[in-house]
Amino acid sequence: MFQEFKAFIARGNVLDLAVAVVIGAAFGTIVTSLTDDLLMPLIGAATGGTDFSSHFVLLGDVPAGYTGSPTDYAALKKAGAAMFGYGKFISAIINFLIIAFVIFLIVRAASKAMAKPEAPAEPPAPTPSEVLLAEIRDAVKARGL
Numbered sequence: 425m426f427q428e429f430k431a432f433i434a435r436g437n438v439l440d441l442a443v444a445v446v447i448g449a450a451f452g453t454i455v456t457s458l459t460d461d462l463l464m465p466l467i468g469a470a471t472g473g474t475d476f477s478s479h480f481v482l483l484g485d486v487p488a489g490y491t492g493s494p495t496d497y498a499a500l501k502k503a504g505a506a507m508f509g510y511g512k513f514i515s516a517i518i519n520f521l522i523i524a525f526v527i528f529l530i531v532r533a534a535s536k537a538m539a540k541p542e543a544p545a546e547p548p549a550p551t552p553s554e555v556l557l558a559e560i561r562d563a564v565k566a567r568g569l
Contacts, residue, residue, distance in 0.1 A: 452523065459519045479511030 478497035492499040
């Protein structure tokens with residue numbers, strides 16, 4: 425059984441998949457930072473300078489004993505308040521779209537790189553008119569005209 429497991433792990437596609445998962449996780453972290461730290465603040469500034477990622481709708485009452493700000497998303501979430509955090513959701517959608525677009529570009533580039541170049545097409549055979557004109561040309565040249 426150990427030998428089978430060793431053979432399974434040593435296969436190239438398993439190692440490639442492991443590398444892809446690690447790189448994908450690191451890339452996801454980079455895209456999340458891009459969205460949360462660069463794009464969303466710009467969108468927030470364009471919409472009035474608010475922190476867009478903390479936009480939410482409180483679905484119930486503030487938990488009893490909560491002494492923090494009623495507009496602090498993180499504190500309310502930690503206190504167990506029922507909220508609809510649409511700002512975080514929009515951030516997640518933007519993350520997804522960025523990652524999906526980059527994956528599209530990578531797959532597109534890989535497909536182009538792996539595509540076999542097409543053999544040049546053979547020129548089409550001459551039409552009967554072209555053959556006749558070539559014969560007339562050759563006859564005229566042969567007579568020295």
